[in-house]
Amino acid sequence: MASRPQPTRVRKLPDERRAEILRTAARIALEEGLERITLRRVADELGVRPGLIGHYFPAADTLVAEAFTDAATRERDTLLPADEEGLAPIDRLARFLVRLADGTYLDLSRLWLNARHLSRFKEGLREAVGAQETVTRTALTALIEAGVVAGEFDTDDALGAALHILVTVDGLGSYANADADIDVRLDHPALDDMAITTAEHELGLGRGTLRARL
Amino acid sequence: MASRPQPTRVRKLPDERRAEILRTAARIALEEGLERITLRRVADELGVRPGLIGHYFPAADTLVAEAFTDAATRERDTLLPADEEGLAPIDRLARFLVRLADGTYLDLSRLWLNARHLSRFKEGLREAVGAQETVTRTALTALIEAGVVAGEFDTDDALGAALHILVTVDGLGSYANADADIDVRLDHPALDDMAITTAEHELGLGRGTLRARL
DNA sequence: CCGGTTATTGGTCGCATGGCCAACTGGCTA
DNA sequence: TAGCCAGTTGGCCATGCGACCAATAACCGG
Numbered sequence: 065m066a067s068r069p070q071p072t073r074v075r076k077l078p079d080e081r082r083a084e085i086l087r088t089a090a091r092i093a094l095e096e097g098l099e100r101i102t103l104r105r106v107a108d109e110l111g112v113r114p115g116l117i118g119h120y121f122p123a124a125d126t127l128v129a130e131a132f133t134d135a136a137t138r139e140r141d142t143l144l145p146a147d148e149e150g151l152a153p154i155d156r157l158a159r160f161l162v163r164l165a166d167g168t169y170l171d172l173s174r175l176w177l178n179a180r181h182l183s184r185f186k187e188g189l190r191e192a193v194g195a196q197e198t199v200t201r202t203a204l205t206a207l208i209e210a211g212v213v214a215g216e217f218d219t220d221d222a223l224g225a226a227l228h229i230l231v232t233v234d235g236l237g238s239y240a241n242a243d244a245d246i247d248v249r250l251d252h253p254a255l256d257d258m259a260i261t262t263a264e265h266e267l268g269l270g271r272g273t274l275r276a277r278l
Numbered sequence: 279m280a281s282r283p284q285p286t287r288v289r290k291l292p293d294e295r296r297a298e299i300l301r302t303a304a305r306i307a308l309e310e311g312l313e314r315i316t317l318r319r320v321a322d323e324l325g326v327r328p329g330l331i332g333h334y335f336p337a338a339d340t341l342v343a344e345a346f347t348d349a350a351t352r353e354r355d356t357l358l359p360a361d362e363e364g365l366a367p368i369d370r371l372a373r374f375l376v377r378l379a380d381g382t383y384l385d386l387s388r389l390w391l392n393a394r395h396l397s398r399f400k401e402g403l404r405e406a407v408g409a410q411e412t413v414t415r416t417a418l419t420a421l422i423e424a425g426v427v428a429g430e431f432d433t434d435d436a437l438g439a440a441l442h443i444l445v446t447v448d449g450l451g452s453y454a455n456a457d458a459d460i461d462v463r464l465d466h467p468a469l470d471d472m473a474i475t476t477a478e479h480e481l482g483l484g485r486g487t488l489r490a491r492l
Numbered sequence: 493c494c495g496g497t498t499a500t501t502g503g504t505c506g507c508a509t510g511g512c513c514a515a516c517t518g519g520c521t522a
Numbered sequence: 523t524a525g526c527c528a529g530t531t532g533g534c535c536a537t538g539c540g541a542c543c544a545a546t547a548a549c550c551g552g
């Protein structure tokens with residue numbers, strides 16, 4: 065407290081301001097959708113004038129793309145932390161899938177749905193989505209390969225298995241999304257376990273093996 | 279030709295005009311996205327004034343929701359025709375899945391992605407999506423049940439199997455969509471066959487059984 | 493303490509959207 | 523043929539958007 069760098073700063077350092085804007089935009093994207101990221105909206109949120117946001121992001125599309133990348137990265141780090149090296153691959157996978165199924169990450173699946181659709185119209189976002197997709201796919205494939213080496217998984221196509229799992233997770237996200245706040249929500253046991261079941265089947269694990277790891 | 283009802287009609291009958299507007303809006307939705315359905319856009323397409331569209335659809339959201347329903351219904355009738363009674367369930371399913379994998383129906387999967395996302399903001403569309411989802415799910419479930427009765431499929435949870443297939447199809451649609459027009463497009467055999475493989479596994483069919491039905 | 497750099501302001505523009513409404517006129521009916 | 527109903531027009535409004543820019547003032551270095 066005694067040695068606070070800028071006690072009563074009015075103007076912020078560019079890096080600090082830029083990061084602040086990005087963080088705010090990412091939060092808006094997760095909570096309300098990427099199309100709600102607006103120069104005015106972000107400015108209001110930060111208590112500054114819209115022009116300032118435009119100053120840091122001359123093209124609004126850039127802000128949207130970077131906000132998505134920021135949000136997707138942070139969420140992935142929570143779902144599939146890179147610094148869990150001490151943990152066995154099978155346990156990392158189990159945690160990843162269970163966290164997803166938790167429903168806690170409804171916002172994230174909505175964000176992906178949002179981004180995938182919006183990328184149809186926004187070049188920069190399309191590239192960002194592709195990049196994030198690659199990162200996730202690569203990380204999961206590496207995890208599976210590590211598990212194969214460790215003798216925990218049995219598959220001769222780690223990428224194929226990763227794709228199957230990710231496609232399933234994505235499909236589930238779409239479904240869950242549709243009836244998010246309706247009471248008519250479809251509730252079937254197959255939906256709850258689908259991702260885990262798929263992973264177990266794809267990796268040569270017995271039914272219930274993954275869930276049992278918790 | 280001799281007894282053409284309205285040879286040079288300028289003003290159209292309400293039902294006729296309304297259907298014409300809906301058809302146009304549905305086409306725009308399939309080709310360019312639901313958010314391109316605009317009073318002005320549809321009007322231009324039909325060579326009339328924007329106000330006229332507003333006259334038939336006092337709330338623009340209604341037009342969007344009905345256009346989606348129209349497009350989704352037409353496309354479903356092509357993919358899974360109801361009047362194929364002569365065909366065995368297993369053959370109907372095989373045709374359904376192969377048609378989907380064809381890639382011919384990229385527009386349709388994009389439309390669903392579009393609708394699922396946009397339904398977050400539009401009440402009417404949300405209901406329409408739910409309704410269409412129910413129709414498709416019900417039709418596929420009935421098809422599977424018929425196959426079980428005929429001894430072609432083996433499952434004790436037709437709905438669960440239908441859900442698994444539909445979730446997979448949806449997930450694939452999302453993936454295919456993302457890299458639609460990029461050359462970096464991910465190409466893995468597991469993706470091409472995933473829906474069919476899932477169906478075969480879920481229905482107790484041997485690998486390659488479904489594709490062999492063509 | 494002063495001068496220059498630049499973060500920030502505050503406003504304006506052009507554009508697209510949906511909604512609204514009075515006026516016009518095509519075409520049916522009595 | 524006269525008249526009326528309603529399909530259709532044309533124009534207006536408020537709103538929200540991104541882009542742009544000159545002016546201002548906060549901060550930092552000399």
